[in-house]
Amino acid sequence: MLADVELAKSYRLLNHGPTVLVSSAAAGRRNVMAAAWAMPLDFDPPKVLVVIDKSTYTRELVEASGEFVLNIPCRAQAEQVVRVGSESGHGRDKFASSGLEPLPARKVGAPRVAGCIAYLECKVVLEPHNQRQYDLFIGEVVAAQADDALFSDGHWHFDDDPAKRSLHYIAGGAFFATGEAFSV
Amino acid sequence: MLADVELAKSYRLLNHGPTVLVSSAAAGRRNVMAAAWAMPLDFDPPKVLVVIDKSTYTRELVEASGEFVLNIPCRAQAEQVVRVGSESGHGRDKFASSGLEPLPARKVGAPRVAGCIAYLECKVVLEPHNQRQYDLFIGEVVAAQADDALFSDGHWHFDDDPAKRSLHYIAGGAFFATGEAFSV
Numbered sequence: 001m002l003a004d005v006e007l008a009k010s011y012r013l014l015n016h017g018p019t020v021l022v023s024s025a026a027a028g029r030r031n032v033m034a035a036a037w038a039m040p041l042d043f044d045p046p047k048v049l050v051v052i053d054k055s056t057y058t059r060e061l062v063e064a065s066g067e068f069v070l071n072i073p074c075r076a077q078a079e080q081v082v083r084v085g086s087e088s089g090h091g092r093d094k095f096a097s098s099g100l101e102p103l104p105a106r107k108v109g110a111p112r113v114a115g116c117i118a119y120l121e122c123k124v125v126l127e128p129h130n131q132r133q134y135d136l137f138i139g140e141v142v143a144a145q146a147d148d149a150l151f152s153d154g155h156w157h158f159d160d161d162p163a164k165r166s167l168h169y170i171a172g173g174a175f176f177a178t179g180e181a182f183s184v
Numbered sequence: 185m186l187a188d189v190e191l192a193k194s195y196r197l198l199n200h201g202p203t204v205l206v207s208s209a210a211a212g213r214r215n216v217m218a219a220a221w222a223m224p225l226d227f228d229p230p231k232v233l234v235v236i237d238k239s240t241y242t243r244e245l246v247e248a249s250g251e252f253v254l255n256i257p258c259r260a261q262a263e264q265v266v267r268v269g270s271e272s273g274h275g276r277d278k279f280a281s282s283g284l285e286p287l288p289a290r291k292v293g294a295p296r297v298a299g300c301i302a303y304l305e306c307k308v309v310l311e312p313h314n315q316r317q318y319d320l321f322i323g324e325v326v327a328a329q330a331d332d333a334l335f336s337d338g339h340w341h342f343d344d345d346p347a348k349r350s351l352h353y354i355a356g357g358a359f360f361a362t363g364e365a366f367s368v
Contacts, residue, residue: 014359015220016352029365036199039223041235041318047231049320051225076326079368130314134225134322136233156356165363168200168352172340172367176200179363183356184263 034085096146194328218269243275
């Protein structure tokens with residue numbers, strides 16, 4: 001079941017460096033792309049960074065709407081992550097072509113991606129120089145949810161189901177799954 | 185053995201989102217801190233992002249020198265990573281207090297941290313607004329090396345030795361090790 005994640009703890013969803021799906025919408029159009037280059041930027045109010053290349057359709061939709069969702073996919077979705085990471089959304093509905101299902105988000109107009117294990121809904125903090133020069137976007141997290149079987153009390157618990165582990169993309173369709181948890 | 189990594193492939197050292205150690209030096213002083221918030225920003229010339237809080241001694245040294253090294257530590261170093269991530273370098277030599285050993289870098293004055301599995305030597309790309317407003321630093325990677333038993337042909341190979349896997353920090357001394365490799 002999806003459960004709200006306290007905003008000040010939402011950085012923990014991304015702190016271990018998982019690959020994300022960036023979903024967006026504007027003027028009745030929607031898109032989803034994969035991004036390995038996303039991370040937390042601040043705790044409270046929580047902010048995130050994500051690199052969105054100028055060539056992508058996602059870039060048009062994020063700049064038009066000022067919103068995006070970072071969806072954290074799991075190993076069961078790895079093929080779809082590669083697919084939406086390699087084909088362009090220009091002239092194509094990547095939800096339809098990948099089989100990923102859009103779901104309404106709670107506080108932004110961008111859709112969420114069904115079956116992901118966590119969601120960070122974000123509003124763009126406008127930084128035109130970073131966007132233009134580095135393709136770098138800052139988002140303030142305005143809502144966060146996670147699968148409560150996998151994330152509770154501010155921590156991920158991946159032990160039970162390998163198919164539900166988060167992903168760490170390398171290149172060429174190669175990933176690492178999130179591995180063994182340990183404490184020191 | 186450490187081997188050079190082609191600069192245009194150096195993003196692959198960080199692409200899977202490992203926690204890093206940031207080492208720095210200026211005017212005969214040196215420091216090392218842990219950072220979970222580091223990622224690639226560009227391929228060629230390769231750039232990286234890292235968040236360095238205003239309260240840290242590392243911040244002073246990086247701003248004074250315009251250089252830092254991102255060192256990728258392994259599971260065998262997890263206790264030291266937590267230690268240099270929790271104590272301050274103000275008035276303390278954290279290399280000495282943690283037992284981490286500084287080694288000369290190749291192209292920057294900042295030291296490297298012995299025993300790490302990869303190194304990205306960086307020169308700061310000055311962006312005063314990002315530094316001041318977001319504690320966000322951009323580095324251009326000017327040299328990259330990795331343990332060639334673990335990284336070759338542009339890919340990590342962690343299968344043989346659990347103690348040599350990279351780390352993904354969560355909070356409160358809790359980590360994930362980098363997990364199973366797979367391709368789709």
